[in-house]
Each structure stands twice: as C-alpha cells, then as structure tokens.
Amino acid sequence: MEPLASRIRPLNLLDYVGQKHLVSDGKPLKIAIESKHLFSFLLWGPPGVGKTTLARIYSNNFDANYHELSAVSAKKEEIRDILKLHDKSDKPTILLLDEIHRFNKAQQDFLLPYVETGKLILIGATTENPSFEVIPALLSRCRVFILNELTDEEMSEIIDKTKAPLDEKAKEWLVQMANGDARQAITMIENTLSIYKEITVETLKEALQNKYLRYDKKGEEHYNTISAYIKSMRASDANAALYYLARMIDSGEDPKFIARRMVIFASEDIGVAQPSALIYANEVFRAVETIGLPECQISLAHGTVLLAKAPKNRSACDGFFEALKDVKAHGNLPIPMSLRNAPTKFMKEIGYGKGYEKYTKDDLLPDKLKGKIYI
Numbered sequence: 001m002e003p004l005a006s007r008i009r010p011l012n013l014l015d016y017v018g019q020k021h022l023v024s025d026g027k028p029l030k031i032a033i034e035s036k037h038l039f040s041f042l043l044w045g046p047p048g049v050g051k052t053t054l055a056r057i058y059s060n061n062f063d064a065n066y067h068e069l070s071a072v073s074a075k076k077e078e079i080r081d082i083l084k085l086h087d088k089s090d091k092p093t094i095l096l097l098d099e100i101h102r103f104n105k106a107q108q109d110f111l112l113p114y115v116e117t118g119k120l121i122l123i124g125a126t127t128e129n130p131s132f133e134v135i136p137a138l139l140s141r142c143r144v145f146i147l148n149e150l151t152d153e154e155m156s157e158i159i160d161k162t163k164a165p166l167d168e169k170a171k172e173w174l175v176q177m178a179n180g181d182a183r184q185a186i187t188m189i190e191n192t193l194s195i196y197k198e199i200t201v202e203t204l205k206e207a208l209q210n211k212y213l214r215y216d217k218k219g220e221e222h223y224n225t226i227s228a229y230i231k232s233m234r235a236s237d238a239n240a241a242l243y244y245l246a247r248m249i250d251s252g253e254d255p256k257f258i259a260r261r262m263v264i265f266a267s268e269d270i271g272v273a274q275p276s277a278l279i280y281a282n283e284v285f286r287a288v289e290t291i292g293l294p295e296c297q298i299s300l301a302h303g304t305v306l307l308a309k310a311p312k313n314r315s316a317c318d319g320f321f322e323a324l325k326d327v328k329a330h331g332n333l334p335i336p337m338s339l340r341n342a343p344t345k346f347m348k349e350i351g352y353g354k355g356y357e358k359y360t361k362d363d364l365l366p367d368k369l370k371g372k373i374y375i
Helices: 028-034 051-060 076-087 105-117 152-161 168-178 182-196 201-209 220-234 238-250 255-273 276-291 296-309 315-330 345-349
Strands: 041-044 065-070 093-098 121-126 143-146
Touching: 028 051, 028 143, 041 051, 051 065, 051 093, 051 121, 065 076, 076 093, 076 105, 105 121, 152 168, 152 182, 168 182, 168 201, 182 201, 220 238, 220 255, 220 296, 238 255, 238 296, 255 276, 255 296, 255 315, 276 296
Parallel strands: 041 121, 041 143, 065 093, 093 121
Antiparallel strands: none
C-alpha cells in the first residue's frame, strides 16, 4: 500500500504548507512556476519540510521529462541513460537529485556541462550547506533556495490533512516530537494506527519506542545522533562521544559531515580554553577528505577523544552572538572618531583618527554601548 505521506502529498501550491517566503504571492518560486521559468536550482533545508514536494510541483508545471534519483545510490550510467532519453525527445529534461551533497566531486563534475548547456535542468535537494558540499562551478549555475523548519502551526495544518483521529493533546505531543519534520509526523501517525488502531499520547510514545520504526537514518536518527555526539563531547564524556561516533559510522553517515561538526565544536565549545583544538579539528577534516573510509574513522576517533577531553570555554561564541544582537538592535552606530581611518588630509582635519593610541585601555565601543561586556 502506498505510504500515507505519499498519498497526501500536495500536487499544487494551493495545498502546499510552509515556505511562504518562497511560494506566496510575489515570491521567487511562485513567480517561476506561474511564469513557467525553467532553470536549475538547489533546495536546502532540514528533513521533512517539503523539498521533494516543491520540486515535483515545480516540475509538474512543465511539459518535461521528469526523473528522480537519490545521490546515495545513483550512478553515472543512470544519468547517461536519462540524457540518452533526452536526445530522443523534444521536451526539456528535469532531474531531481535528492541528497545531492552525497555526490562526490567527480560525479558533480560529470553533471556540470549538461547543466551549463541546459540539456539537463537540475533540482538538487540537500540538508547540508551547499557552499560546503556542491562544487563552486555547479553552485554558480544554480539558484539556491533555503527552506525553513515548519512552524508548529504549519505542522498542525499538515497533521489535519491526514484526517487521522487524534485529540488535541495527541496532536500537540506529535507536533513537539516531530520538531518541524512533517514526514516524521505523518509516518508516526501511520505506524501508530497500524500497530495500535488508535492515536493517543500513550500509543504515540509506544510506537516511538519501537525499534522497528526507526525509519529514516537521514532524518530523525541522523539529527538525534549527531546531537548526542556533540552534547557528549560538550560534557567531556569521551566514552559516550565515541559510542555515538561509532553509531554514525556504522549507519553510513558521511564522515565529512561529522568532521565539519568537529570543526564547529572546536570554536564554539572549546574556544579560547584551548585554541589549538581548532587546528586539530581542521586536520581531522583534512584527513577525512584525503584518506576517506574506512581508515579515516581512526582520525575521527582520535579527534573525538581530544575534543571531548579538552577544556571548554564558550565565551568567544556567546560573546559574538551577544554583540550581534546589539548590531541588529542598534544598527550601524557611529564609530568613535579616534578609531576611524584617515587616508586624506581633510579627514584628519575634521577629527578622523584624532587621539588614537595603539595600546589604550579606553572603552572603544560606540558611545551608546560604552561599558557593555561581551566576554
């Protein structure tokens, strides 16, 4: 039987929920669909927020040959077959490549000339930042649309579309559990009904605990496990961190994904307590890039233990975001005259750079923020 998520998948923008910044009146993807503007683009966002659905709605608007592949398993031969079909047709060819970040550089290079000439209209879907995972030449030929996590109101609306018999308490619990992932909520509804024939908070919890319902390693478990890994390192629990690292490697997680999080962790959580941690983390990332699996798992383990046991200091990270709040709240406050650049005689005459001392102990913040402490 066709999965519930597939049965209720919207076929047009009228039934599509979420991403109003892209699909409401006057927004870019709605304009592209209404004007039948055919171009290659990337959809970047968390799991279960409508990337595949949006790609299909866009593609259905054209009289085109439409194909879907997952970069996890797709081969060059499959793309060559699609291109051969294109040569026999007068219609444009659209390829939705799910998890495009799983394509390596050589595979992406293979796509490039066909995207460049328009022989292949590429729609790439990814949960990873394309600036890290998509080669610059391909990225420059695709627009990037960022999809947001669904709000609680949007999740509630999607749950209503399933027409499942559940009360407000069960719906509220489901919305919070799914955490913006519509596919997860829909699958939970389907699995709970299949096992227990009714949906309550209790049956939802029971279904969630059933190990056979861990359905999507790239969805909930993907994010749960990386979260547990990072929080274990943050707590300096090297044993737990190694365990969650092993789970990710065993499930087929991209080692670059893990290494990238290690680099972020080194700055965010260790910071000035041990500045060399960022160097170590970058070297682990480099090892992962150059060596690959299976050997790079040893480098990942090495780095994990080092980062977990390192002292922690979040002052630089937390201080930056406090400063960013002030930037957003106050805008571009006037910079003190003594700190301003004075490349011309006139600028010097009106006070630019006046009173500047290299090693002053004065407060150098703008006047409105004098005395503010970030770290």
